Amino acid sequence: MNVAHVDELDRIELDEGFVWRPVRRHFGIRAFGVNAYSPREAGAQVVEEHTEESLGHEEIYLVLRGRARFTIGGDEHDLGPGQLVFVRDPSLRRGAVGLDADTVVLALGGKPGAAHEVSAWEAIFLAAPAAREERFDDAIRIHEEALAERPDHPALLYNLACMEARAHRHLDALLHLKRAAELDPKWARYAETDSDFAAIREEPGFPAG
Amino acid sequence: MTEPGYEILSLDDLERYPGGSGQEPVLMPLRRRLGFRPFGVNCWTATAAGGQVIQPHSEPGGDEELYVVVRGRATFTVRDETVDAPAGTLVHVPPDTPRRAVAAQDGTLVLAVGAKPGEAFDPVPWEEFHIAFSKLRSGKDPDGARSIVADVLARYPDTWEGEYNAACFEAVAGDPDAAFAHLQTALERNREVVARYAPDDGDLASLRDDPRWRELLR
Numbered sequence: 468m469n470v471a472h473v474d475e476l477d478r479i480e481l482d483e484g485f486v487w488r489p490v491r492r493h494f495g496i497r498a499f500g501v502n503a504y505s506p507r508e509a510g511a512q513v514v515e516e517h518t519e520e521s522l523g524h525e526e527i528y529l530v531l532r533g534r535a536r537f538t539i540g541g542d543e544h545d546l547g548p549g550q551l552v553f554v555r556d557p558s559l560r561r562g563a564v565g566l567d568a569d570t571v572v573l574a575l576g577g578k579p580g581a582a583h584e585v586s587a588w589e590a591i592f593l594a595a596p597a598a599r600e601e602r603f604d605d606a607i608r609i610h611e612e613a614l615a616e617r618p619d620h621p622a623l624l625y626n627l628a629c630m631e632a633r634a635h636r637h638l639d640a641l642l643h644l645k646r647a648a649e650l651d652p653k654w655a656r657y658a659e660t661d662s663d664f665a666a667i668r669e670e671p672g673f674p675a676g
Numbered sequence: 677m678t679e680p681g682y683e684i685l686s687l688d689d690l691e692r693y694p695g696g697s698g699q700e701p702v703l704m705p706l707r708r709r710l711g712f713r714p715f716g717v718n719c720w721t722a723t724a725a726g727g728q729v730i731q732p733h734s735e736p737g738g739d740e741e742l743y744v745v746v747r748g749r750a751t752f753t754v755r756d757e758t759v760d761a762p763a764g765t766l767v768h769v770p771p772d773t774p775r776r777a778v779a780a781q782d783g784t785l786v787l788a789v790g791a792k793p794g795e796a797f798d799p800v801p802w803e804e805f806h807i808a809f810s811k812l813r814s815g816k817d818p819d820g821a822r823s824i825v826a827d828v829l830a831r832y833p834d835t836w837e838g839e840y841n842a843a844c845f846e847a848v849a850g851d852p853d854a855a856f857a858h859l860q861t862a863l864e865r866n867r868e869v870v871a872r873y874a875p876d877d878g879d880l881a882s883l884r885d886d887p888r889w890r891e892l893l894r
Contacts, residue, residue, distance in 0.1 A: 468757045469768040490742070494768035497793035498740050499715040525714055529787070531746060531764060539682045549687045549746060549785070553710045556681030571764070573744060575789060577714025582794050
């Protein structure tokens with residue numbers, strides 16, 4: 468049986484202070500987005516501050532355990548177990564801090580009227596510990612696996628280029644960064660100031676922002 | 677609390693709609709309450725420890741489902757395997773797989789999330805029918821129950837599910853003529869699935885001795 472307690476899921480620590488518990492990925496779910504989050508410690512972020520504008524997702528955040536202070540569109544709400552916030556407007560900025568160290572928030576999300584697609588951020592989150600520990604081969608492999616499923620995804624290409632630049636694979640980094648910028652010019656603007664590209668910024672072919 | 681663009685809700689504030697007998701799960705219709713559109717999400721509870729919290733079913737239509745024990749403790753059975761599931765447990769079940777769960781404690785609450793991979797979600801009308809059946813069986817609001825059924829059939833005029841559930845509703849309500857008319861339409865729309873469900877469906881028990889039953893399902 469495909470069963471797991473939320474505490475048995477992988478713990479992927481992110482720099483923003485929260486711990487990602489990858490539910491969808493653990494079970495191989497294809498039909499909807501579902502993940503769990505914990506704070507690294509009481510008072511740390513449990514839901515990253517973000518909007519869903521780029522994905523157009525409606526999202527439900529349900530507190531399974533502990534307490535969390537949500538900030539939704541500038542309003543603060545303290546929620547406990549069994550309480551949820553449903554953010555129907557993708558443009559609303561939302562985030563939450565875990566008030567208890569053992570807080571767990573279940574996040575459910577998807578785009579109305581569209582078949583679910585696995586979000587690219589999952590691979591970027593998954594690669595974060597490897598990048599932090601400078602295990603760039605692992606970080607590159609995670610991005611390449613995600614790109615095999617989502618070819619030409621600009622955010623994945625950009626982050627792959629970041630990893631390749633830091634791993635001194637400069638030609639690969641330039642090629643992937645150039646492709647990301649062709650697909651969406653905003654990535655060329657981001658690259659102008661991204662420290663990951665410091666070593667290749669003067670190379671011929673570095674995309675102009 | 678509802679603000680423009682978002683809503684705060686306690687699961688305890690959801691309405692509760694018991695199933696047919698005292699042992700069937702109680703629906704707490706979360707998706708409908710929120711107007712959530714991307715996929716199916718609802719809460720289920722039992723009337724008491726020992727009662728069903730997830731009704732036996734298999735999702736032959738292709739939905740994959742994730743069950744999250746939010747509160748209490750449940751005993752899940754998937755195919756022939758049984759597992760103890762305290763709060764915080766997640767159970768993933770692929771499509772067309774028999775599953776059921778019983779509450780091991782009073783107040784057990786399970787969140788059920790489901791959709792069909794690769795397809796945009798289209799809420800089939802089972803939520804409304806569950807509510808209509810609950811109202812009909814409680815005897816408190818039979819007119820309201822009938823109004824829900826009429827509304828669903830108007831909104832989903834081409835589905836087999838709507839006609840099948842309307843047949844069940846009329847059979848339970850004691851109108852066999854209407855029940856057989858809906859059952860015939862359901863069979864015309866999806867004979868394979870309807871012929872699979874109907875013989876074991878307790879809601880249709882009152883129709884089985886009628887000669888029209890054998891005629892339709894032969």
